[in-house]
Structures are given as C-alpha cells and as structure tokens.
Amino acid sequence: ETGVTQSPTHLIKTRGQQVTLRCSSQSGHNTVSWYQQALGQGPQFIFQYYREEENGRGNFPPRFSGLQFPNYSSELNVNALELDDSALYLCASSHNRNSGNTIYFGEGSWLTVV
Amino acid sequence: AQSVSQHNHHVILSEAASLELGCNYSYGGTVNLFWYVQYPGQHLQLLLKYFSGDPLVKGIKGFEAEFIKSKFSFNLRKPSVQWSDTAEYFCAVIPNYGGSQGNLIFGKGTKLSVKP
Numbered sequence: 296e297t298g299v300t301q302s303p304t305h306l307i308k309t310r311g312q313q314v315t316l317r318c319s320s321q322s323g324h325n326t327v328s329w330y331q332q333a334l335g336q337g338p339q340f341i342f343q344y345y346r347e348e349e350n351g352r353g354n355f356p357p358r359f360s361g362l363q364f365p366n367y368s369s370e371l372n373v374n375a376l377e378l379d380d381s382a383l384y385l386c387a388s389s390h391n392r393n394s395g396n397t398i399y400f401g402e403g404s405w406l407t408v409v
Numbered sequence: 410a411q412s413v414s415q416h417n418h419h420v421i422l423s424e425a426a427s428l429e430l431g432c433n434y435s436y437g438g439t440v441n442l443f444w445y446v447q448y449p450g451q452h453l454q455l456l457l458k459y460f461s462g463d464p465l466v467k468g469i470k471g472f473e474a475e476f477i478k479s480k481f482s483f484n485l486r487k488p489s490v491q492w493s494d495t496a497e498y499f500c501a502v503i504p505n506y507g508g509s510q511g512n513l514i515f516g517k518g519t520k521l522s523v524k525p
Contacts (some may be wrong), residue, residue: 299452328512337413337499337515338453351512385453387513398513400445400453 298322299401301386307407308376316371316404318386324399326350327369329361330385332403338385344369345391373406381408411436413502415516422490423524430485430519432500439505442483443513444474448496456498459483470494492525 298321308314320327326345330338340353344363358374367388373380383403416431434440444456457468464476474485483500500516 330513330515335517337501337517338513340512340514343512353512397455397458399455402452 299386299388299399301384301401301404303404304402305405305407307409310376310378310408312376313372313374314376314406316373316384316386316406318369318371318388318401320367320369320386320388321399324388324390325367326389326391327363327367328387328389328398329369329371330387331355332383332385333379334382341371341384376408378408381406411502411504411514413500413514413516415498415500415519417519418517419520419522421522421524424492425489426523428485428487428490428494428521430498430500430521432483432485432516433481434483434500434502434514435481436502436504441503441505442474442476443501443503444468444472444483444485445499445501445515446496447499447518453499456485490521490523492523494521495523496521 300319302317328343329341332338341355342352343350347363360372363369383405385403386401387398389398412435414433442459445453446456447453456472457466459466459476467473472487476483497518497520499518501513
C-alpha cells in the first residue's frame, strides 16, 4: 500500500460528458501529479500541483484541468470527453517538489469513454 | 523533448533464466533514473532508483540496474527470474533542473512473461 487512494476505480462515460477523478495523497505529501496511461503505453504526465498551485503541465489540452485542496488531495477534471481519453489515470504524490524524493502512485482510475 | 526508449515490448523467459531489460534516455544533463513494476491489477511500484554515486543500484526482489552515463542507459537485470516476476516494467527519468522536481518521463514499458 502506498497511501495514495484514488476514486472511482472504474467508470464509463459518454463522449462529450465531463468527468472528475479524485486522489488522496499520502500523509505529509504536498505534491500531487496526474498521469494518463493509455493501453499499451507508459504513463504520460498531465500536470502537477504543489501547495494548491499548478506547478507544471504536460502536452494536454485545456479541457484537462485540476485542483489541489488545502489537505493536498486533488481532482482531475476532463471536459468534453473524447474516445481517446479512455485510459488509466494515475495519481502520484511526493513530499515537496525535490527531485530526490520518492514518488508514490495510486492504483488508478480506469476511464472508458463510449 | 526528452524521451525514454525501452527496447523490448514483450519478453518471454523460463523460470531461472537471466533477465536484462534495456532502457535509454535522451537528455544531456543530470537525471534521476527509476524502474517501476506494474503487476496485473496493481499500482506502479518502485523497483529501484538512481540519483548519484555507485552506478550499480540494487533494488527490491533481487533486481539491479546499471547506469552508464556515456551510453545514456539504465538497464535492469535479474540473475534468475521467477514466475512471480511476470509484470510490466517501466523505465522512467526525471531531468534534474537544479533540484526542482520535473515530472517523470516514462518509457512505453516492457511486458515480461515468465513460464513456470
């Protein structure tokens, strides 16, 4: 167990809908990152939050947005869902943004867009 | 843009065979290097990491990796695999921008199947 919990574990949405995925980081971790892992691919960085502010973003369109709350939990929101958004969405937490700290992953949320 | 290449998409071995999974990255500066494993239905777990020092790194479950800076490589090895090592293995890199944590850049993964 990594202490990083994600919900929901599985969900099915229709193209054009909106989805919110949630992540509780490990206790004491103030940095949360989100990754998208399409089938047969490695995880790809979506964005990172540090102390409630976005701290870096990957090559994803603006319809992918996020939030981090004062307790360092986080949400990933995706608007106007497309079929290609079907993937495993991973949340990862770490303590501060220092590159030397270990990053812990949750089990992910499987999103299917039909 | 930085990238990570894993040479093998799917490796099939018999139990007790030796394993080496290749990983190369493209970034000229200092990097932190990782190998993660993803067992079926489970979260990504850290096998080992390299930040600095001895380029031969030992991880959990008998895995080790060697960082060869001149080759931009960080290959994963295990002398004798077990059926329970069946999983997908991901090499990942964080370019070190002066101590600030960049994001993990993953390879596409190598699926390892170990036959009993």
